[in-house]
Amino acid sequence: MITSNKPFDQLTKEIHGKSLCKGDYVLKGINAERAERFLTYYQRAFNAEIFTVIERSDRPTEFWLEISFYPIQIDDKIIGTACHSRDITERIKSEHLLRKSEVFNLGILDSLSAHIAVIKENGEIITVNESWKKYARENGDSRLKYTCESSNYFKAFDNAMKNGDAEAGKVLVQIKKVLAGQVSDFYYEYPCHYKKQQRWFSMLVRKFENDETLIVISHQDITPRKLVENQLLLNNASLQKTNHELDRFVYSVSHDLRSPLTSMLGLANLIETESNEPDTLLHIGMIRSSISRLDNFIRNILHYSRNNRTDVANEYIAVKDTVYEIIALFNGPKEYEDIAFEVSISEEIPFYSDKYRFATILENLISNAIKYHKKEKDGRFIRIKGKSHKNALELEIEDNGSGIARIYHSKIFDMFFRIGNTINGSGIGLYIVRESIEKLEGTITLTSDGKTGTKFNITLKNSQP
Incomplete structure (x- = not known):
């Protein structure tokens, strides 16, 4: 050795236990295999070759060196070799961790049943998982030549469009929109029948930024669904x-x-x-x-x-007139004639809905209010209040009849449900009321303790144009 700098002295001290001095043999203390390899390096440098090698050492701990060899030349004569060593241990460890991470990530991809590929902006496939490869083999690409790494995914769409598949062009446009950042992702379901087997798949395309713009495309077999x-x-x-x-x-x-x-x-x-x-x-x-x-x-x-069976109509309804028309249907029977009807309707805002269903709701509620009055009771009444708003009509139908016990409140709108057998009825009226109100995008609630009458509160959507 002719000369060295301090970092080299420190390095040799860590390897040999002491620093090398001028005139020392640089290969002293290393094993024969490495000594022979370094002699080859020196010989190459003496032959005017400039090159770099990476060497690993385990003494005292694992570390890696990047060593560059240069010939020393004076007056066209090579008189020696210069060596430049750089500690690259951290870089090697990082690369090792990266490779482990890549293996780990590929292992995760390979464990998934979806067919997954990572693709560049130009359509070149970077990597695919095992499910993708298996599907390719089963569908004609036994050598993985056309649908796996280094092949171009977009060419499959180009070929499909040449064969008259217009849908392929639309899908390719959406994939490129994801690449351009115009949409965050793209989901598509498509048939892919093979021979006599019916099959369907879904496609999910998402973009992610690495050192370059990439997209991940996932195809999932959704045939059972x-x-x-x-x-x-x-x-x-x-x-x-x-x-x-x-x-x-x-x-x-x-x-x-x-x-x-x-x-x-x-x-x-x-x-x-x-x-x-x-x-x-x-x-x-x-x-x-x-x-x-x-x-x-x-x-x-x-x-x-x-x-x-009929669609909901939308027409102007004169609420007060309709109420009186329904009340008139019950004029006649003597057992009803002493019931006082009190009607108070405010129609400042025109009300629009389905007139037939609205009349059906009123008819059933008023009919029930009449039937469940006690004939021997004085001061019987049915009170109907209402007010139209911009978005809804609010109605209140109240009577002082026999009422509905709380235990029946959750069942009263069920089909064919009746409270006892003393009152004639089919048990379908309030069910029709609820169904009709739901068709009209409304709600109905009742208040009754089973002793002092019943009050129904109805809200119906105002569908005015």
Whole structure:
């Protein structure tokens, strides 16, 4: 050795236990294999070669050196070798950790069932996971030549477009929008049937920034889900057809049944007019009551059928006039004549909704209020208040009848639910009320302790243009 600097002296001291001095043999104290390798390095430098090598040492701890060799030349004559050593231990450790991280990340990707690829801006595939490779092999790319690393993912779309697949062009446009940062991600579902096998996949494209702009594309087999969805669509279509036919049948039968009932009521009215015999009038009254009960039930079936099968109309409704029209339907029977109707409606804002459904709601609520009054009670009333607003109509229908016990509040709107058997009714009226209110985007609540009457509060959406 001719000369050295302090860092080199410190390094040799760590390796050999003492620093080398001028005139010392630089290969002293190292093993024969390394000594032979360094002699080769020196010989290369003496032959005018400039080069760099990386050496690892375990004494006293693991460290790595990057050593550059230069020939020393004077007057065209090489008289020696200069060595420049640099400690690159931290760099090597970082690279090692990076490789471990890459292996770890690839291991994670390979464990996923989705087919995943990382792609450059120009469409070049950088890496793919095992699921992607397996799918490629199973679908004609046995050598992984066209769909894996170094191949161009975008070319598959170009080829598809050349073959007339317009959808491929639309998907490629969306992928490039993700690359350009115009959208954060892109999700797409598509069929990919193979031979006689039906298959569907989803595609998810997301961008991430590394040293360069990259995108991750994930294809997931969604065939089981799509098969279930398709079967549900078929079942739903069949069910809708059955329901439609059933609704038409119910409507037709109910409509046909009302005609003879109307005739029977007419005959009952005629007998009542012409007969003065008490027994006859009593029996005719019983017949009329039974016919009315059956007619009300059929009317409710018609309301139910129409509510299910017709779209919601949007028309101006004169609320107060409609209330009085419904009240007029109940004029006649003697047991109702002493009930006082109190109506207070404010219509400063025009109310728009479905008139038929609105009338059905009023008819059923007023009918119930009448039926559940105690005949022997004085001061019977049904109070109807309402006010229209820009966005809604608020209605309140209150009576001082027998009321509804709290234990029934959660059941009162169920189909065919009735409180006892002393009052004639089908148990379908309040169910139709709730269904109609839901169709009109409204709500209904009731207040009653079962002793001092019942109050219904209704809010209906005002759909004014």
